[in-house]
Amino acid sequence: MSIKETLASSILEATQKAIAMGTIKDGKLPEVLLTVPPQKEFGDFATNFAMQAAKALHCSPRVLAQALVDNLAAPYVEKAEIAGPGFINFYLKQDWLYELLEKIVKAGDEYGNLKQENPEKIQLEYVSANPTGPLHVGHGRGAAVGSALANLMLAAGYNVEREYYINDAGNQMDNLAASVNARYLALFAVECEFPENGYHGTDIIDTATRIKAKYGDKFVKMDEAERLAQFKILAKEEKLAALKEDLKAFNCEFDVWFSEQTLHDANCIKEVCDYLLGTGDMYEKDGALWLKSSAYGDDKDRVVIRDNGVPTYLAADIAYHRNKFQRGFDRVINLWGADHHGYIARMKAAVGALGYKPEQLEVLILQMVSLYRDGELVKMSKRTGKSVTLNELVEEVGTDAARYFFIMRSIDSQLDFDLTLATEHSSDNPVYYVQYANARICSIMHQMSEEGIGIDLNAPLNSLTEEVEIDLIKKLGEYEELIASSARERAPHRIAHYAYDLAGMFHSFYNQCRVLGVNKDVQQARLLLIQAVGHTLKHSLSILGVSAPEHM
RNA sequence: ACGCCUGUAGCUCAGUGGAUAGAGCGUCAGCCUCCGGAGCUGAAAGCGGUGGUUCGAUUCCACUCAGGCGUACCA
Numbered sequence: 001m002s003i004k005e006t007l008a009s010s011i012l013e014a015t016q017k018a019i020a021m022g023t024i025k026d027g028k029l030p031e032v033l034l035t036v037p038p039q040k041e042f043g044d045f046a047t048n049f050a051m052q053a054a055k056a057l058h059c060s061p062r063v064l065a066q067a068l069v070d071n072l073a074a075p076y077v078e079k080a081e082i083a084g085p086g087f088i089n090f091y092l093k094q095d096w097l098y099e100l101l102e103k104i105v106k107a108g109d110e111y112g113n114l115k116q117e118n119p120e121k122i123q124l125e126y127v128s129a130n131p132t133g134p135l136h137v138g139h140g141r142g143a144a145v146g147s148a149l150a151n152l153m154l155a156a157g158y159n160v161e162r163e164y165y166i167n168d169a170g171n172q173m174d175n176l177a178a179s180v181n182a183r184y185l186a187l188f189a190v191e192c193e194f195p196e197n198g199y200h201g202t203d204i205i206d207t208a209t210r211i212k213a214k215y216g217d218k219f220v221k222m223d224e225a226e227r228l229a230q231f232k233i234l235a236k237e238e239k240l241a242a243l244k245e246d247l248k249a250f251n252c253e254f255d256v257w258f259s260e261q262t263l264h265d266a267n268c269i270k271e272v273c274d275y276l277l278g279t280g281d282m283y284e285k286d287g288a289l290w291l292k293s294s295a296y297g298d299d300k301d302r303v304v305i306r307d308n309g310v311p312t313y314l315a316a317d318i319a320y321h322r323n324k325f326q327r328g329f330d331r332v333i334n335l336w337g338a339d340h341h342g343y344i345a346r347m348k349a350a351v352g353a354l355g356y357k358p359e360q361l362e363v364l365i366l367q368m369v370s371l372y373r374d375g376e377l378v379k380m381s382k383r384t385g386k387s388v389t390l391n392e393l394v395e396e397v398g399t400d401a402a403r404y405f406f407i408m409r410s411i412d413s414q415l416d417f418d419l420t421l422a423t424e425h426s427s428d429n430p431v432y433y434v435q436y437a438n439a440r441i442c443s444i445m446h447q448m449s450e451e452g453i454g455i456d457l458n459a460p461l462n463s464l465t466e467e468v469e470i471d472l473i474k475k476l477g478e479y480e481e482l483i484a485s486s487a488r489e490r491a492p493h494r495i496a497h498y499a500y501d502l503a504g505m506f507h508s509f510y511n512q513c514r515v516l517g518v519n520k521d522v523q524q525a526r527l528l529l530i531q532a533v534g535h536t537l538k539h540s541l542s543i544l545g546v547s548a549p550e551h552m
Numbered sequence: 553a554c555g556c557c558u559g560u561a562g563c564u565c566a567g568u569g570g571a572u573a574g575a576g577c578g579u580c581a582g583c584c585u586c587c588g589g590a591g592c593u594g595a596a597a598g599c600g601g602u603g604g605u606u607c608g609a610u611u612c613c614a615c616u617c618a619g620g621c622g623u624a625c626c627a
Binding site: 413 | 556564569593
């Protein structure tokens with residue numbers, strides 16, 4: 001039981017006791033919330049319970065608080081004081097901190113990994129960019145946040161599977177094939193008009209060049225239709241391989257790569273349409289098939305099969321989401337860019353029409369990214385004149401900085417990415433600031449071992465009495481609760497902030513307290529403390545997908 | 553016109569139904585006989601506006617102003 005839980009149950013016991021004694025009247029009690037007070041003078045923990053419960057118990061907050069304090073019997077509590085309008089402030093004996101640190105030390109590098117009994121089966125789908133070109137910076141934010149969220153939820157004990165949906169069907173694949181076709185023929189000086197909706201990126205030329213390198217002029221004399229069919233397959237393979245490589249290099253893992261084409265091949269779209277026609281949630285009008293999405297909260301009904309018989313994107317997505325739920329996921333989370341938010345209502349409607357609860361589909365919307373260099377907005381890549389790709393970004397600032405900067409803001413906020421700051425090797429750059437704290441710890445550990453000084457895991461900790469030391473232990477103690485709440489609220493940016501704060505506290509400690517050249521008891525206690533800080537920093541960085549080098 | 557997100561310090565952003573709203577950059581003032589100065593310490597400076605709910609609102613609600621994004625038989 002955590003100290004907060006202990007205190008909370010003690011307060012409830014005190015309440016019951018006071019009621020039994022007739023000091024206060026009975027009534028419906030609210031939940032006991034314990035917080036860390038805004039100032040240290042207010043103690044280690046505080047609760048507003050007396051204020052919350054006052055009305056139900058028919059007495060004033062301060063009277064209730066007094067009754068609770070009088071009847072309180074809780075371990076570790078040195079004193080409990082009533083303050084302000086009715087807060088109860090708890091001042092704890094320092095033993096609780098030493099026992100807390102002891103627990104953290106014992107957990108080692110497992111500290112921060114939580115277990116859940118019977119966790120929901122959750123699927124997290126992220127990035128899912130079309131395999132028609134390179135990832136740009138917007139995808140990069142999705143990749144960083146999605147992978148960090150997966151790491152976070154896994155640490156918090158959720159059962160999460162990560163998936164990438166490959167849009168390898170539909171018009172854009174024909175455009176891709178036609179674009180590669182034009183570039184390929186150009187390499188052989190064969191005249192060919194570039195398709196109107198083609199992809200103009202230089203990566204298409206690269207693709208054509210690679211095909212030429214591999215197959216030579218094999219396709220030049222081929223019949224146009226057959227050549228396009230071949231290029232559709234070859235280009236997709238090539239693009240997909242590049243995506244996989246880039247994402248892997250960006251520390252993004254996927255458990256499943258799901259091809260849209262397989263839904264078409266397995267006739268899933270016809271099946272789901274038949275199903276919805278059967279339930280009456282789909283109907284025919286003007287030669288097209290419509291989803292009755294307005295019956296499930298959408299603004300209007302949506303076309304699923306066009307009057308020419310070709311399914312819309314939504315058709316595949318309905319079949320896809322049915323497939324997801326048929327695979328047994330209790331909850332499906334999609335991470336989408338802000339430009340897709342208008343799609344949420346119809347997708348949730350579709351899920352409802354399929355007989356699942358719309359809440360089982362959770363759509364997270366990620367706001368847009370703007371790049372700044374030297375205070376100036378960067379609209380296009382200098383090299384290509386097109387939008388900046390993830391690879392270009394990583395080349396400029398590195399994977400660690402790119403990931404950290406993408407993750408450190410709330411997903412609800414638009415992101416101004418400061419390229420200049422991200423490349424700086426100084427304390428101004430939060431990534432280096434955090435990594436440097438870990439490197440300093442590693443350096444101390446290294447020197448200790450060179451001097452032949454080992455770490456005694458059972459060393460007494462009560463010589464940790466400096467204010468920074470106490471602050472560090474308290475901060476470490478917050479970590480597991482942070483993992484749980486950030487995962488629950490899908491807020492990986494909080495982990496970035498925590499790592500930064502913890503690193504800051506460590507740097508303060510480092511400037512005030514020495515580990516080398518102090519007496520043995522203090523040294524051992526401090527070693528355990530910084531080891532725990534190191535483990536926690538590394539744990540949080542690994543959630544962010546950022547490296548924790550020993551030397552920098 | 554409607555929908556989603558955002559409006560907090562000069563700038564970029566955290567944060568919370570509660571007791572004196574935090575950090576970085578920038579500005580100003582300090583710290584290297586010291587385990588890595590890629591560091592530390594200090595100062596000035598702020599919740600877009602109007603109402604409402606509440607014992608208490610920067611936080612919740614309504615309206616309003618401002619910015620971003622979106623409203624396809626595109627994907």
